Structure formats: C-alpha cells, structure tokens
Amino acid sequence: MGRINDFLSSFLYIETFSIIVIAIYSWRRRKALGAFPLLFLCFSSAIYSFGYGMEITSTSLESVNLCSKFEYMGLSFIPVLWVIQAYSLANKDKKISNIIKVLIFIIPTLTCIFRIANDKLNFMYRNEKLISNGYFYILTYEKCFWYYIYYSFFFGCIVISTIMYYKAFLKASGLARRQLKIIIFISISAILFEGFDQLQIVPIKMDYGAFIMFFVYVLFAAAVYPFDIMHIIPVSREIIFDWIYDGVIVMDTNFNLKDFNYAAKEIFKCLDKSLIGTKLELCTSEACEFMKMIKIWYSGSEECSKKLLDGGFIKDTFEFRINSKGSVIYFKARLKALYYHGYRVGSTILISNVTKEKEEVLELEKMARFDQLTGLLSRAYFTKYSNVEFDKLHRKNQTGVLVMIDIDYFKRINDTYGHQAGDHILKEMAFIAKNMLRNKDLIGRYGGEEFIAFLPQLSLKQAKLAIECIRLAFQNHDFFYEDKLIKVTASFGMVECCKRTMANSYEQMVKKADIALYEAKKNGRNRIAVY
DSSP states (O other): OOOOOHHHHHHHHHHHHHHHHHHHHHHHHTTTTTTTHHHHHHHHHHHHHHHHHTTTTOSHHHHHHHHHHHHHHHTHHHHHHHHHHHHHHHHTTTTOHHHHHHHHHHHHHHHHHHHHHHHHHHHSEEEEEEEEEESEEEEEEEHHHHHHHHHHHHHHHHHHHHHHHHHHHHHHHHHHHHHHHHHHHHHHHHHHHHHHTTTTOOOGOOOOOHHHHHHHHHHHHHHHHTTTEEEEEHHHHHIITTTSSSEEEEEESSSSSEEEEEEHHSSSSTGGGGGTBBBBHHHHHOOHHHHHHHHHHHHHOHEEEHHHHOOOSSSSSSEEEEETTTEEEEEEEEEEEEEETEEEEEEEEEEEEEEHHHHHHHHHHHHBBBBTOSSSSSSHHHHHHHHHHHHHHHHTTTTEEEEEEEETTOOOOHHHHHHHHHHHHHHHHHHHHHHHHHHEEEEEEETEEEEEEEEEOOOHHHHHHHHHHHHHHHHHHHHHEEEEEEEOOOEEEEEESSSTTTTTEEEEEHHHHHHHHHHHHHSSSSSSOOO
C-alpha cells in the first residue's frame, strides 16, 4: 500500500494512452458528425488525467502546483466541449453559431488563465499546502470566488448535456435509443462522481474526476463504436470485402458512409477514407438517382424494413448509370439491411457493373423496335405507337390519317435484278419517305414491300398533299443498283381518322387503308386512293 500512488499514476498514464487512441480515431473520422468536439474532448481529458498522474507522484508543493496548472489546461475546457459534443449528437445536422461558440469558451479560457496565474491573482485558490492522506501528498487550498464560478459552470454544462441527450432519447427509436440511454448514464455518472468529489465524500481525499475518464470513454465507445468499428464494418467485410469484384458500400441508419471497398472507389471517384462518417450523397454525386433510390428503399418503417429481409414489397434492387468520358456505364445496386441484436445498425450496398448486359438488352430492344433492313419502326412497335396516337386523337377530338404504301411490281424487280437489288430499293424508298414526313409522323415497315404511316393532327386534304409529294419523289427518283437504273413507283391507300370514324379501332382503320390501297393498285398503280 505504500506505493499506491505509483499504481494509481500508472493507471492514469494507461488511461491517457487509451483516450489518445480514441482521439486519433476521431481525427481519422474528422469529417463525421461530432468528430471534432470528441477529438478536442479527448485531448483535454488526456491532459487532465496525465497531469493528475504526475501530481500524485510529486512530493513538493512547487511540483504539485505546476502539475495542477498543467491539468487545468485540459480540465478547464472539458465541460464546454462536453456540451458541444452533446449538441452535435443530439441535434445532428444543426450547427452552433460561431458567436455562441466564442461566448461559451469565455469562462473556460479565463479559468485556464486564472489557474496558471493564481500565484499572483489568487482568483482560484489561496493558502495552498501539501498534506498526506496516508499514502501520498495531496494539494489542499482555500477556494476563491472563481473556483465557484467555474464549478457552477462545470455542473451546468453537464446538466444541459444530459437534458439534450434525454430530449433526443425521447424522440429516438431502435438502436439510437439504446445508444442515448448509455450516454445519459455517462452524463449522470459524471455529475454524481464530481459531486462526491466536491463534497469530499471520497476515500483518501483524491480527485476522482481524472479516474472516471477511463470509464466514461469506455462506455462512450460501447455506445457508439461497436456498431461502427466492431460490427457494421467487419460483418460486411468478412463476408464480401476480401474477395468480391463488385463495389461494396456500408452506411449507417443516418445515410452516413461507414466503409467501402476498392471496387466501389472505382465506381464513385469521390470516395475516400477521410470521408467516412459524412453523408453518403456527398460521395456519390456522379449518380444523382443513386441516393434517391436508396432513400426510397429505406423510407419504410422498421417493421417494413424487416419484411425486406424476407422479400418484402419494396424493391431491394435498382439500376443507375454514370456518364464517364462521353460513354454511359450502367450499374445494378442490391441492398441488404444489417441488424445487431434486433436493432437495425446500417445497410450494405452491393454494386455490379451491368453495362455489357444492359447494352445487349438495349440492342435487342432496338432490334425489336426497328426493322433491320430499312431502319423504320417494326410492325409491332408501329402498331403500339399508333394506338397511343389514335387514343390521343380520340380524347382531343382531332383528326389524323393512316396510309398504306405498296411498291409497284416489286416481285418483278426481285426477279429481274435480284433480291439484293430489291433490298436496296426498300432502303432507299424508306429513307425518302421518312425524310419527307414530319418528326411527329410515324412510319414503319408493314411487311415485304409494304410500308405503313400514321400522320396525326392532319386533315385528309393536308395529308394527301404530303403523300402526293412522296409519290412524286418515288416516281422521279433514279434508283441505281450496280450501275443499273431502276425506275420505281408506289401505290397509296389512305383513310382519315376523324370524329365520324372515332368509334372504329386502330385495326379497323388499317383494314380500311388496305382496301383503299387495293383500289389504287386496281386502278393502275402509282396513285393515291382514299377510303
């Protein structure tokens, strides 16, 4: 027991080292919410505990006094940093104004100055002397007015912090509620221990405030870090990070970035370890729809989120794209909620590059949408789009015209010049017709040598003038294939879609246009007939 001061000072040095480790981690996560207050709070506490460790091993009044002054370089600022830390955690995105920050630092700054200059000012203590508590020397003194001001400020800050945490606790749910419960316990414990110390209801008349710092930060870490360092990241990394080629991002329940792998950084170039703890949307700005889709997925209640694990009704996959150097890269994101002891602690997002598959699908869609020879709409897609336009005309009581086009004597062209010549004629005639129609007009290949066109918002008279121009263009155009001139004409059948015919379906209108086309061919070809 004679060397109990050595044992206690060793404990304080170990405590100091532990607190510095937490401070270093806070520096690495300095952009995270509340990281800077925690960083300075750790350093202030480390100065306090290290100074007291030196104090209890000192044997002269001069050295003890010097150590006490060193302690106050950290102790003076702990209460105000505690308040700032509480505010940042309890109020999340809200910030304390710079003016308020300056004002609340006045008392701590003056306390530090007055303690260092106490030998001349005696604002904090007077009549300082050393006495033995039976194991080592301790500093005793008579308290002065600023001592009472500072400790009133100290207790006020801790009480205010506790109230902030309690208000946040009442609004919180799930894991956040559990975390805040632990932090409230820390604040209340700090009030009790410091109260016992001030009332000297402690053994061997020691300053126990320095010793409880270790337990304060252990509990603080237990409230916050297990779900960050020890659970969220390893659970995801152990299963996926070390072997997967897809991008992986881990976020907490507040959409803050917690971890990512190298493949994710290749997708989102802004990702950086220094940004861990910041809002994920700041790191994924290349794809605006990425965070939008995540928030939609996450928007359900806790009960709804649990259903997601069993294949619930909210889609847990979505696609997004990023424009990179003039090209489009497509990705698929798959989301998985992370739970710990029934509490949702975050989510893992697995991102796969699906550009090749997407381009193949787009190519297949393009092939299905357009005729491969002429580049006009396929029959199926022409029918689909024309039905939409037909319905619009019906709703707005407007007119339109459907036109069937058939190349005259096309079989003779194939038999005389070959099928490749026929294909060449089809492509050229499709090009001429498409470029003579308006952008809003639809034209497709109906089959073989037949084309079909739909001209919305035109009267029969207007449409007939446009089609007559196309007929003359076909008639006057010189078609060449392998230096052979081929003259080609076409026949046209038209039907007007107007109020009188609105009761008829699109399919019935096609039949009527086909009847008109038959009449044009029957009457000598290279002409227009109207149903």
